[in-house]
Structure formats: structure tokens, C-alpha cells
Amino acid sequence: MLFLIFLVIVALWLFHEMYWRRRKLPPGPMPWPLVGNLPQILAKQPGFDAYLDWEKQYGPVYTYYLGNMACVTITDYDLLKKYIVNQGEKFSDRYHLQEFVDMYRGGNYGIIEADGDFWVKQRRFAISTLRDFGMGKNIMEQRVCEEIDHMFEIIEKSANKLTARRLFTIGVGNIINSVLFGYRFDEKNEHELWKIRDALTRQQTEFMGPRGIILFHIPFTRRIPGFRGLWQRLEIYRDELFGFFQKQIDDHLKEIDFESEESNDIMEVYLKEQRKHRNEPDEGGYSQIQLRNIVFDIWIAGLETTTTTLMWGVNFLLNHEGVMERMQKELDRVVGQERKVEMNDRNQLHYCQAVISEIQRFLNLLPQNLFRVATEDVQVEEHFVEKGTIIIPQISCVLYNEKIFPEARKFKPERFLNEDGTYKKYQELIPFSLGKRQCAGEGLARLELFLFFTNIIHKYEITSDEKPTMERSFKTLIHTPDYTCNFKPRF
Structure with a gap:
């Protein structure tokens, strides 16, 4: 009985991780539990090939995971100009690895x-x-x-x-x-x-x-x-x-x-x-x-x-x-x-x-650009992106x-x-x-x-x-x- 309960809990957790929390985000590669898509990126260091492969498969707006963090990525220059430049105030905040920032910088x-x-x-x-x-x-x-x-x-x-x-x-x-x-x-x-x-x-x-x-x-x-x-x-x-x-x-x-x-x-x-x-x-x-x-x-x-x-x-x-x-x-x-x-x-x-x-x-020089954060709910092409979502302007894909x-x-x-x-x-x-x-x-x-x-x-x-x-x-x-x-x- 306990084993069955354990299996149900694991199944529900996997359902949440693999599907439920991804359902509103732009498409992207399936993340692994806990580590996200880190294994795919590390296998293709410094990362260009992974990002370019995902662009071909999912288009110029896609989501990948670093650990538990969903990262919405924009790889097309015209779209970067449309959103990151022309609507820059909506994508101007920085995502913080807060524990590290507090330890290293004091805030x-x-x-x-x-x-x-x-x-x-x-x-x-x-x-x-x-x-x-x-x-x-x-x-x-x-x-x-x-x-x-x-x-x-x-x-x-x-x-x-x-x-x-x-x-x-x-x-x-x-x-x-x-x-x-x-x-x-x-x-x-x-x-x-x-x-x-x-x-x-x-x-x-x-x-x-x-x-x-x-x-x-x-x-x-x-x-x-x-x-x-x-x-x-x-x-x-x-x-x-x-x-x-x-x-x-x-x-x-x-x-x-x-x-x-x-x-x-x-x-x-x-x-x-x-x-x-x-x-x-x-x-x-x-x-x-x-x-x-x-x-x-x-x-x-x-x-x-x-x-x-x-x-x-x-x-x-x-x-x-x-x-x-x-x-x-x-x-x-x-x-x-x-x-x-x-x-x-x-x-x-x-x-x-x-x-x-x-x-x-x-x-x-920078395979993965620094993280930004949506400062409000925004629409990126056909995708709804909630406030607080990590946004990566992936300039390496443009170059x-x-x-x-x-x-x-x-x-x-x-x-x-x-x-x-x-x-x-x-x-x-x-x-x-x-x-x-x-x-x-x-x-x-x-x-x-x-x-x-x-x-x-x-x-x-x-x-x-x-x-x-x-x-x-x-x-x-x-x-x-x-x-x-x-x-x-x-x-």
C-alpha cells in the first residue's frame, strides 16, 4: 500500500514537472527532473549547438530549463528588436540567484x-x-x-x-x-x-x-x-x-x-x-x-x-x-x-x-546571455508570458x-x-x-x-x-x- 502511494506521488510530481507547469509556456525540450535541460547543454558545451538545435525544432521563441527555472528564450533578431528594444521596459529587470547575490554582494x-x-x-x-x-x-x-x-x-x-x-x-x-x-x-x-x-x-x-x-x-x-x-x-x-x-x-x-x-x-x-x-x-x-x-x-x-x-x-x-x-x-x-x-x-x-x-x-563571447525578467504579464508572439518569468535574449543564436x-x-x-x-x-x-x-x-x-x-x-x-x-x-x-x-x- 505504501509503495502504491509512493508511486502515485511520484507520478503526480512528474506530471506537474513534465506537463502541468509547462502548459502555458512556449514549447521547448522536455526537462529532466531536478536538473532541467542542463545535461543537454553540458553535453554540447559551450551551448551554441543546443540553443541552435532547439531554435530549429521549436522556433525563435522557446522554453528550456536550468534546474527548476523556466527560461523563455528569444533567438531571432527582429523579435529581439520588437520586444527587448521596442518594449524594453517590460524586460528590463534582472533575475537574481538571490542566495548567491546576498552572500557575494550584500544585496x-x-x-x-x-x-x-x-x-x-x-x-x-x-x-x-x-x-x-x-x-x-x-x-x-x-x-x-x-x-x-x-x-x-x-x-x-x-x-x-x-x-x-x-x-x-x-x-x-x-x-x-x-x-x-x-x-x-x-x-x-x-x-x-x-x-x-x-x-x-x-x-x-x-x-x-x-x-x-x-x-x-x-x-x-x-x-x-x-x-x-x-x-x-x-x-x-x-x-x-x-x-x-x-x-x-x-x-x-x-x-x-x-x-x-x-x-x-x-x-x-x-x-x-x-x-x-x-x-x-x-x-x-x-x-x-x-x-x-x-x-x-x-x-x-x-x-x-x-x-x-x-x-x-x-x-x-x-x-x-x-x-x-x-x-x-x-x-x-x-x-x-x-x-x-x-x-x-x-x-x-x-x-x-x-x-x-x-x-x-x-x-x-557569451553563449548564454544574462537573465532578464518580465516586469509585467506580456504577450510574446502567440505566447502569454507571466510577470516574473525569466527571459533570455539569446544573442549567440543571432551571431x-x-x-x-x-x-x-x-x-x-x-x-x-x-x-x-x-x-x-x-x-x-x-x-x-x-x-x-x-x-x-x-x-x-x-x-x-x-x-x-x-x-x-x-x-x-x-x-x-x-x-x-x-x-x-x-x-x-x-x-x-x-x-x-x-x-x-x-x-
Whole structure:
């Protein structure tokens, strides 16, 4: 009798999991009990093939499950524009793995994890501050060009041989640190940069490993011994990162001139804004915990994304003969050999633009986009989607869409050229996402990618004793194993 009752309970539970709770959602693959569709995604790492296969089978709007979480996915560019852009306010909130966010951040702080009016205000302030510090202006270009000179010095001091990760991490990390804290790393304090980078990398590795995926999508597992240690390690990485950020706050508070209208860095701007709101509840949203989280967001969004894209860019050139040579011919013709590449050269460097665009498209850095949440009941095509449902704008499927980019799994810069050799723009090239959650640092990232990449290619003939592997490993982003480059000056 007890066994029969048990079977009935199991049958009812399976009926609920497999059918009842899915009945109103867009169609999609059948989820497994407890783990959802994680096994299918993990079997096809980094996930592109699973998402594209489901798109073919169920259409451009479908549902898959991560653990117990239903994720409604939109994979078609026109539909993304229709809903995520044109009705962006309905899809602007972020889904939170709340236990993790509370442990790691202290709550829904920063920009990435914030929501509602608080998020709107903080994002607007961050973008305005970045703009004041030269985003899209000559000031920021000058700062990047100065860092390029330092990168050239590093190459020379390394006897023209060093790893791609070291070169680009130092370059990108110095830009971020100088904008945030007002100083760049030198030989005396470079260890600080690597401490930040290592903590971020270890966190991402743990987060996106098999146990991490299970832990965050099936939360109760963190109380199981095999998973408890992972949670504790994440707390250690948090303390390393946020300890460094708090030290920067403390150092700034010792020296800041609150009466001065001039500010040297973003932290100084924020602390002055905080002082204006010091008599308001929670300092008007400009608290120190919010500042630490904004700094964290800028580091995590700015360092690995740009560094990884630059590393893959050189990797692709080393694996595709003729591309680097063609870039160098164009650079020599447009820029010459007496100066560095500047942003003013960009509109004449059609092939270089095509290569950078194809690097971003072919790399497809973010296989699964960050989670958003429907802020109200919405209709997505013929599907009713309830408020609170997870929405994923799956930009990776757009970048690998064969109708838009034929032979999408091949590296072909010429796809971004018109017949007359001029640069061809695609509105579907959306590596920085789209809508109200589009990357706030896109302007700086584009500036860094163009200037770092073209100037390195312009000045050096880059080779490698062994061609780097194009095998992709997945953390939060698509990572490449490190590789060593030989840099031979061209002039």
C-alpha cells in the first residue's frame, strides 16, 4: 500500500514537472527532473549547438530549463528588436540567484544586479560619469594611446616574446584602474592587478563548472558537503576583491578635496555625490556598498571581456593565413609607419574594421546571455508570458544565424565588406547585447578593441612557435588557453 502511494506521488510530481507547469509556456525540450535541460547543454558545451538545435525544432521563441527555472528564450533578431528594444521596459529587470547575490554582494547592488528606479538612476549616473571622463572623446583615446606605448615597452623588455594574456590583461587592466582609481599599475604594484584578475577568473571557473551550475540552479545543494566547499571558496574570492575595493575607498577618503569641482577618477566623483546625499536614507542610494558593487561590475564587465576578445583576435589571425598581412597593407597605406593608429583613421580602415567585427561575431563571447525578467504579464508572439518569468535574449543564436551570416562557423572577415571593398554594417552584429540592459561600457570597449588591436598588428609581425588551439573552454565567457607570441618589429 505504501509503495502504491509512493508511486502515485511520484507520478503526480512528474506530471506537474513534465506537463502541468509547462502548459502555458512556449514549447521547448522536455526537462529532466531536478536538473532541467542542463545535461543537454553540458553535453554540447559551450551551448551554441543546443540553443541552435532547439531554435530549429521549436522556433525563435522557446522554453528550456536550468534546474527548476523556466527560461523563455528569444533567438531571432527582429523579435529581439520588437520586444527587448521596442518594449524594453517590460524586460528590463534582472533575475537574481538571490542566495548567491546576498552572500557575494550584500544585496541587489551595483548595476548588473540592480532593478527598477534604483537601477535606472545608478546606470544613468555611471554612463554620465564615464562620459565626463572622456568616453567617446579624445581624452579617453589619448589615455588608451599612452597605454599602448606602455604595452610596446613591455614587449621590448620581454625580448619581444610573451604571452597574449599578460600583454592584454596589463593593457586593459590599466585603463580600467586609471578610470576607476586614478592610477595605473607599474612593476611595484602589478601584483594587485593579477590578484584581481585571478580572483575574477577563479570565481568564473567555479561558477560555470559542473558543480557551480548545479549549485546555483539547485540552491539546496550548497548544504551538501561536496558543494559546501565551493560556496566557501566563493566567499574567499569575494573578500579578496571587495577588500581591495574598500582599500581604494579608504585611501580616497583620506585625500579627497570635497570642495574641488575637479575629480581625478570615478571613485572621487561617486564619493562627492555620496556626500551630497549624506543626510538621506541609505545616502540616496550612493552608499559604500553600492560603490563597491559598481566597481566590481566595471571590473568584471570590462577586464575579461575585452582581454579575451583581443586574445581570440590574435589567435584567429595566427590560425588564418593572409588576414594579418592584408590588415598590415591597409594600415601602411592609410596610416604609414611614422605614427600610431588613431580613431580618425577608422573610417578608412575598411578591412581592419571587417576583421574586428568578424572576431566579435565568430568568437560569440557569451553563449548564454544574462537573465532578464518580465516586469509585467506580456504577450510574446502567440505566447502569454507571466510577470516574473525569466527571459533570455539569446544573442549567440543571432551571431550564428546562417540566414544572416552564411557559413557562420567559418572565420570570414570579407563578409563585412561590400563589393567595392568598403565596410559593410550589419544591424544584427550585437556582441554588446541590446535593449535597456545593453552594455553600458560599449563605447570604451570598442575604443580599446580598435586601438589595441590595430596598433599591435601595425607595429609587429606576430608569430607563434606553435599555432594556438582554437578549442573553446566555457566559464562565464568563451575562454582561450593562453599562448606565447613572438613580436617582430615591422619598422
